[in-house]
Amino acid sequence: MTLTLQPIRVATGFDEDGMMVLDRQRLVAVLVHLADDNEVAPGHWYLEAGFGRIDGASHPTFASLDGAQDWIAQRLARHP
Amino acid sequence: MHASLHPHDNPLIRKLESVFTLTEDERQALEALPMQVMVIKDDQDIVRMGDRPSRSCLILSGFAATYKVTAGGKRQIVSFAIAGDIPDLQSLHLKTLDTSIATISTCRVGFIQHEALRNICLLYPRIGAAFWRETLIDAAIFREWVMNVGQREAYQRMAHVLCELLVRLRAVGLAEDHACDLPITQAEFADALGITTVHVNRVLQQMRADGLIVSKGTQIKIPDWDKLKQAGEFDPAYLHLESDQAAA
Numbered sequence: 001m002t003l004t005l006q007p008i009r010v011a012t013g014f015d016e017d018g019m020m021v022l023d024r025q026r027l028v029a030v031l032v033h034l035a036d037d038n039e040v041a042p043g044h045w046y047l048e049a050g051f052g053r054i055d056g057a058s059h060p061t062f063a064s065l066d067g068a069q070d071w072i073a074q075r076l077a078r079h080p
Numbered sequence: 081m082h083a084s085l086h087p088h089d090n091p092l093i094r095k096l097e098s099v100f101t102l103t104e105d106e107r108q109a110l111e112a113l114p115m116q117v118m119v120i121k122d123d124q125d126i127v128r129m130g131d132r133p134s135r136s137c138l139i140l141s142g143f144a145a146t147y148k149v150t151a152g153g154k155r156q157i158v159s160f161a162i163a164g165d166i167p168d169l170q171s172l173h174l175k176t177l178d179t180s181i182a183t184i185s186t187c188r189v190g191f192i193q194h195e196a197l198r199n200i201c202l203l204y205p206r207i208g209a210a211f212w213r214e215t216l217i218d219a220a221i222f223r224e225w226v227m228n229v230g231q232r233e234a235y236q237r238m239a240h241v242l243c244e245l246l247v248r249l250r251a252v253g254l255a256e257d258h259a260c261d262l263p264i265t266q267a268e269f270a271d272a273l274g275i276t277t278v279h280v281n282r283v284l285q286q287m288r289a290d291g292l293i294v295s296k297g298t299q300i301k302i303p304d305w306d307k308l309k310q311a312g313e314f315d316p317a318y319l320h321l322e323s324d325q326a327a328a
Contacts, residue, residue, distance in 0.1 A: 012282070013282070013286070014285070038281070039281050040278050040280075041278065046276075046278050057274070059278070061278060
């Protein structure tokens with residue numbers, strides 16, 4: 001599975017530095033980079049939104065973009 | 081340790097009096113209710129789902145939460161318990177617990193044997209009715225929370241829960257004016273509101289910026305009560321408090 005990342009500004013009202021995650025040209029998730037002074041997970045990537053198999057109640061934060069991509073790839077692969 | 085509490089230290093009496101006027105005999109019977117008092121540290125289970133308890137737990141001080149956990153390990157807090165609450169009072173009649181109850185902060189908990197509760201209900205039918213009423217109000221709170229989590233936006237959910245906590249704390253004398261100690265973490269609010277901790281953090285920042293809350297450590301102050309009530313669509317009718325002033 002090849003995921004591609006594309007930078008995007010996200011109008012969260014807070015941190016806006018984000019990344020669209022695409023699976024073969026289809027948007028599967030939007031990640032937002034939390035600020036270094038964030039009280040919850042400073043500097044982490046937050047799964048702001050997920051679509052299809054990424055949709056649901058789970059919105060984890062990841063220390064790195066690689067970690068986020070691995071998690072998303074696993075979710076997409078779980079149900080063939 | 082078996083002990084009866086000084087009436088001023090017994091939040092159960094204050095709690096019942098917030099929904100019901102007690103006679104002197106009834107107050108004395110409640111004061112004499114035997115209980116085993118234990119101090120339980122924060123984040124510990126008091127009782128667990130599946131337990132078949134022979135006693136109920138009265139929160140004497142501190143904050144606790146009633147919760148359930150999904151098969152995947154995700155926790156939903158279904159209500160907060162504060163001093164004066166008996167969050168597993170239903171176990172008097174429902175033998176197997178269908179929820180767990182954990183401390184949020186260090187709690188003093190008074191364990192009251194079901195037999196003692198049954199006796200006081202038999203001797204003082206009005207107290208039995210008051211306990212029944214308590215469990216009905218608990219159910220009203222659960223209904224309100226389903227509404228909150230299912231239909232309100234995150235900002236409204238938080239405003240609503242803050243309003244509820246303040247009114248309930250005030251009813252047992254634990255909030256002055258519109259300020260109180262609220263040792264609930266952002267992660268615990270997330271579990272109660274069905275949103276992520278990141279989202280709770282954003283909502284609280286927004287509420288501070290909007291002048292709805294001022295917080296310092298675990299102390300929280302509501303500078304504009306009407307504005308917070310409006311933000312949370314909060315109508316205290318479901319708490320069924322006897323005094324209208326409690327919710328003013």
